[in-house]
Amino acid sequence: MGEKADVWQGTLALMVLKTLETMGAQHGYGIARRIEQVSDNQLSLNYGTLYPALLKLEQEGAIASEWGVSENNRKAKFYKLTRAGRKQLEREAKGWEQTKAIVARFLSPAEEA
């Protein structure tokens, strides 16, 4: 399966936001599993690092949390996007697209020479 990629600084927040947008309210464990699944198990994610990231987003007002009950009847803390979070996601996704395009241009074989 080769080496797993580390999660880049700053991209974790974007992944969390996107996950919450797609799935709606979700608890930390669920988010972690979802990120792993989406990345097709190619990311090495320490689940623990997710919690400070969630806390940061909550402090910034991008997400809100409340206690609820999981699908298997476990008590769990659920996070959901706020309106500000949606905007932040939009902004960061756009920024990411741009970065990706720029880097891609550098890496693609030079056509004009």
Next chain:
Amino acid sequence: MKKLRVLWMRLGGVFSVRQENDEFDAEIASHLQMHIDDNQRAGMSPVEARRDALVKLGGVEQTRQAYRERRGLPWMETLAQDFRFALRMLAKSPGFTAVAIATLALGVGANTALFSVVNGVLLHPLPYPHAEELVTVHASKQNFAEGSISYLNFRDWQRDNTTLAALAVSRGTGFSLTGMGDAEEMRGELVSSDFFPLLGVKPVIGRLFAPHEDEIGREPLAMISEGFWQRKFGSRPDALGKVLTLDGRNYTIVGVLPANFSLAVGNFRAADIYVPIGQFRNPALNERAAGLGIHGIARLKPRVTFEQAQADMQQVSERLEREYPEEDKDIRAKLIPFQYAMVRDVKPLLLILMGAVGFVLLIACVNIANLLLVRSNARAQEFALRSALGARRGRLLRQLLTESLMLSLAGGLLGLLLASWGTRVILQLLPQAMPRAADVHMSGTVLGFTLLVSLAAGTLFGLMPGLKLFRQDLQGALKDGGRGTSGARQRTQNWLVIFQMATTLVLLAGAGLMIRSLEKLSRVDTGFQPHGVMTFGMEASPSLMGAGQDATRAYLREAHARIAAAPGVEAVSFSWAALPMNSDDEQLFWLEGEPKPQNENAMHWAIRYLVEPGYLKAMGIPLLKGRFLAEGDDEHAPRAVVIDDVFAKKFFGNEDPIGKRVFLEQFDDAATVVGVVGHVNQWGLDNDAVNPLRAELYQAMMQMPEQQLGLVPMGMDVVVRSKYDPTTAFQGVRKAITQMNHEQVVYNPQTMDSVIGDTLAGRRFSMILLAAFAGTALLLASIGMYGVISYLVAQHAREIGVRMALGADRGDVFRWVLTRGGRLAAWGALTGVVAALGLTQVMARFSSLLYGVHAYDPWTLAGVILLLMAVALAACYLPARRAMRIDPMRVLRTE
């Protein structure tokens, strides 16, 4: 905005730690539970499932740590931790804490108190718009660097200058106020119209004097102070237009000056009554050469420098000299910046005291540093243990600093209390003449200063033991339980003690020199017997004004007789010119046989005393030759004068002065010298010997020219020698005078003893403060010495025990300890002497504080060295006794 929100939430996180910890633990638990459920569902054994969940999470403790760091503000948490820990540590040793805080409070308090004086007097800006443009103006002339300006010169200077926005003059005076209750002597100022507008002072009600209203021969107008307005008119606006009867003349009130106008600069002092300068009733007002005590203030035009204005005024006075070569010979305008004019006498004094008090604080800091060092030695193990457990050194240093800063802030706070009390004490000790005393109070600047000083002190003495930490041998400290590496630490402490001793010696030397100066001054011969002598001012009823010379003479004789008859009075004399250490006056003259000088500047000068025959006895002046003025020296007798020995020596050399004749400027006929008396100290104990004008000449009051004699009852001095105490004597005299006429005013009574005391007030003030500072320093330094020697004894208890076991007797041990302390003190004294020689030099050069002693006065230096050594050895006594009582058996057993 987002950043702010995050900071706010994190700040919140700092304070709700416990609750959030619980919540996070619950979240992690639920996370793990869900993961384990999943794993088991996927077929793992429960143990395996749990292990996998924990691994994937990355460790519960690490997660918790990362989460915690994100949640609160980590540095604030450690700060709070340090703070709590420091509080606990300080509370654990209350003795140390109390001593440290008290020491600091003393140092900070003294510094703050003195700084609030310095701030008010030297730093605080003057309360006038563009005060930097203000100057005082004088006429420099022969014998007077800052002499008075004649009215006519003032008018010409005012007209001719090109650099001054305005020039105004003033002259202090006294008025007898009648027609409003009892007759009262009021202080007043004669001012020109520009005086108040120049300063930017606005009247409370009414108006200021208008231009030209200050000229000679105009309507008598007056302005009054707000206090006087309130006292006499109940602050009613109808005071405007009312009439004040001053010296029997009616002045119409036109305005009231605000209560906050309290200017004191040059010769001007804020007063209750102001009248235009043109109302000055001295016939000499219109004489260009007259010196009538008129001085000026001016405002420079914007963007004109002080030098430009001085040069301009120089030109103006030179032009006048060409125009009036006799009257204006050598007369030049002299400008002095306002602020400098106000504080020049006290500035060096205050700066020296500020330096001294800075030393005291330094000594206090060293003391606390020493205490902290001793403590940090005792805590070496604690710190070693903590760094072995992973505490970074910066972290330990920060904790030490937190402790010392808390100490210093507590000390500063207490010091502030001390200072608010100390400032009042200083203000009370202050010589009356201290300018701007009203501006001295606690202000934001002073509080800022205190805070800064406390923080600086805390850092200083906290850092010292802290830095030692970096050099600490960790293993050593752990191994021998805090006793190792004491050699280096003891050395630092020794240096600190030497430094303290040296600094203390400098302060002691300064105070010692002041004490010696004062002692020398107190032995300066005044030339008269001040004890039992009292002087006061007296003003006759205004009805006597212009009554003619016979009436005046009759009045003077009656008043004299009544005062002489008052109980206890032994001798009495009126005086109308100079009075020793009180007021001065000059007589211009030439000797018989000399050609009559062309102008006044070519004449000789002497100090003039216009007195009655009783003066010699009243003042207790020794008669050296011939006779003193007598009753017979009156208007019918030939003109007689008495001179002092300085006069005799200066003008007659070795010839017998009796029978010599001199021409006094105001008379056509010659006067004969009938006697020689001892020189009287005119200019004050410390200044008389160096004053260029010392020759003294006495004339009989009854032989005064008619015009001047008429002015005498309008304000003369009375000198009385009484065998009663001053208060009783004055009551008797006042009763006698009031019985004679109810409209007479008696004012400003003072004893000659207090007059002489006042001339030394400035010195006494600085002597008391310096001595207090030096005493504090000595106390602190001896505490420091005591601490270090006690520590030495404790550290060497084993060694001492062994020595005693090997046969050293107790005397040896006692001497050994004293030698150790004595050596430190001696080194300190040696270093201190070198520093003192330099610093007292500065004290001598930049102030006139020293009198009759050299900055390197060997007796003073020897005295303070002895004192310092004695105190240092006394401080070693207790520890030395303790060393003597060490029981060798017990010490060796505990090994």
